[in-house]
């Protein structure tokens with residue numbers, strides 16, 4: 245039995261392609277793995293706070309020295325980190341906004357990249373002071389984009405600051421087994437979008453069988 249953490253980050257509801265496809269992914273996954281459990285989090289429609297000064301002071305103060313105020317400043321982050329660590333598989337929907345991720349999803353990332361919880365910092369190890377702590381996980385990221393041709397070697401590769409960013413930041417905390425599924429051409433009309441969605445559905449059908 246695996247525990248799935250399903251996260252959506254589009255502010256859109258029924259019109260969101262990433263949201264629709266993560267739902268289809270999880271529904272099909274459950275059909276193939278009926279004993280797996282699912283926790284759902286919607287950071288697109290229930291935005292998280294941005295990190296602020298008390299948060300930063302708390303995160304870099306050792307646990308035993310934190311005042312009640314500093315502990316309180318980290319309470320949402322602690323809950324999100326607990327939820328992340330408790331899961332084995334992540335299914336995440338992320339639109340492309342201005343070449344990268346929507347600010348709501350960036351706020352989520354800032355809450356879960358936490359020293360001592362999702363990565364360690366060992367200054368004595370001058371070669372590589374950062375140690376990832378979120379190990380043995382699997383991640384599926386379903387993106388939705390207005391444009392297309394953002395892949396390696398493609399015309400718009402240089403404009404893609406989303407996939408490299410997500411691989412870097414999740415890799416930094418230890419999540420390296422990441423599969424991307426891209427819905428493209430939201431801006432290019434019904435037919436092209438429909439083809440992209442159909443291809444994503446084929447990919448999903450294969451992925452949920454493993």
Ligand SMILES: Cc1cc2nc3c(=O)[nH]c(=O)nc-3n(C[C@H](O)[C@H](O)[C@H](O)COP(=O)(O)O)c2cc1C
Pocket residue numbers: 254255256259260261262263338339340341342343344388389390391392430
């Ligand atoms: C504020 C904003 C910025 C966007 N920036 C980009 C972009 O840089 N590149 C792109 O291909 N599409 C961009 N789009 C289009 C969205 O990625 C596209 O509509 C996508 O389907 C949104 O995800 P959703 O359907 O899950 O809501 C942008 C849309 C919005 C609203």
